[in-house]
Amino acid sequence: MTEQRRPRPRAFRLEGDQTVTAKATPSTDDAGTPSIEVVEAEFDAFALEAAQLADGMTGDEAAVEAAQADGMLRRYVFSWGGVFLSAVGGLLSLALTMWIWGVVEDSFRHSAILGTLGLVLAGLAAVAAIISLTREFRAIGRQNRIAKLHAALAEAHASDDGKAARERVGELCKLYEDRPDTGRARALLNDYLKRIIDGRDLITLAERNLVAPLDEEARREIAGAAKRVSVVTAISPRALLDVLFVVGQAIVLMRKIAEIYGGKPGLLGFFKLARSVGAHLAITGGVAVGDSILQQALGHGIAARISAKLGEGVLNGLLTARVGLSAMAVCRPTPFIAEKQPGVRDVAPFLFGDKTKS
Numbered sequence: 001m002t003e004q005r006r007p008r009p010r011a012f013r014l015e016g017d018q019t020v021t022a023k024a025t026p027s028t029d030d031a032g033t034p035s036i037e038v039v040e041a042e043f044d045a046f047a048l049e050a051a052q053l054a055d056g057m058t059g060d061e062a063a064v065e066a067a068q069a070d071g072m073l074r075r076y077v078f079s080w081g082g083v084f085l086s087a088v089g090g091l092l093s094l095a096l097t098m099w100i101w102g103v104v105e106d107s108f109r110h111s112a113i114l115g116t117l118g119l120v121l122a123g124l125a126a127v128a129a130i131i132s133l134t135r136e137f138r139a140i141g142r143q144n145r146i147a148k149l150h151a152a153l154a155e156a157h158a159s160d161d162g163k164a165a166r167e168r169v170g171e172l173c174k175l176y177e178d179r180p181d182t183g184r185a186r187a188l189l190n191d192y193l194k195r196i197i198d199g200r201d202l203i204t205l206a207e208r209n210l211v212a213p214l215d216e217e218a219r220r221e222i223a224g225a226a227k228r229v230s231v232v233t234a235i236s237p238r239a240l241l242d243v244l245f246v247v248g249q250a251i252v253l254m255r256k257i258a259e260i261y262g263g264k265p266g267l268l269g270f271f272k273l274a275r276s277v278g279a280h281l282a283i284t285g286g287v288a289v290g291d292s293i294l295q296q297a298l299g300h301g302i303a304a305r306i307s308a309k310l311g312e313g314v315l316n317g318l319l320t321a322r323v324g325l326s327a328m329a330v331c332r333p334t335p336f337i338a339e340k341q342p343g344v345r346d347v348a349p350f351l352f353g354d355k356t357k358s
Helices: 045-054 061-070 080-110 112-159 162-175 180-195 199-235 239-260 267-284 293-306 308-331
Strands: 012-015 018-021
Touching: 061 112, 061 267, 061 308, 080 112, 112 162, 112 199, 112 267, 162 180, 162 199, 180 199, 199 239, 199 308, 239 267, 239 308, 267 308
Parallel strands: none
Antiparallel strands: 012 018
16 A cells, blocks of 8 residues: 655745745656646636626626617607608697687587587697696606616626616616605615625615515516416407407506506507517517427427317417516516526416416
């Protein structure tokens, strides 16, 4: 049994911050030739963790920002299609105004009381139209604010900019200052703003404390909509009713998710939101981030063998869940950093036969 040789002690000296070791005598092999000592670089676990944190949003984040730019942040520049729609809208508004004015004049010809009543009603209609348009533009501005905040937080996290992170987290707190249910989280974040210097840690804490509870509400809405669609489709006698119910549930789901994250879209704002959701589905639909297309296809095939209507219900439930997840991604004010981006199996496990999470 050979005895293992222990390494010989070596002397070293300190020169400032550097450690200088004494020159060791080069070892030789049996032939007397000096052997070459290979020094390998040490593995830095902390550097790898920092790189993973910096690259943690590169998966679906590019798709989310592209979808937001194509929808909620899209600015309609000059185009002949836009000119045509504006001209047609102007003509319709002019025709409606002339018709209302003609009704008021005819009312005055019959009676002063009827004319006054018609004038008052026309004035109320004009005031209501102005208020509605003001709310529409405010809702669109709020959606744009959320989309810009999302991109700014992603950039601040990637660059670990502490100053930018504090500014953006402050904007995030102001975004929900009119919601009492976020009061405790906002107070905690305001305290963190004074204590935490690291930008990435601050954004991570903001996501965990303020946005994560909103994610749970959005998941419940997605699960409820997917369950309703799958059940109604399975028992509905007409295909037309299936289509109308699925479309209606998708519209309601997108609006509810936008309201959960503070968007509150109006009519025009909903069109921009739907465009963003459609763009996100088009970008990530072929990849199905967080899901297995093979599992979905196999699940639908097994259900279809049992019952054709049951298979349609499962497929429509999957489609509704995918729409909800895309709406969740584009409406969320922060990117997915600390929290894992959910998939269809996470929000609607009952579609795959898993009853433990439903």
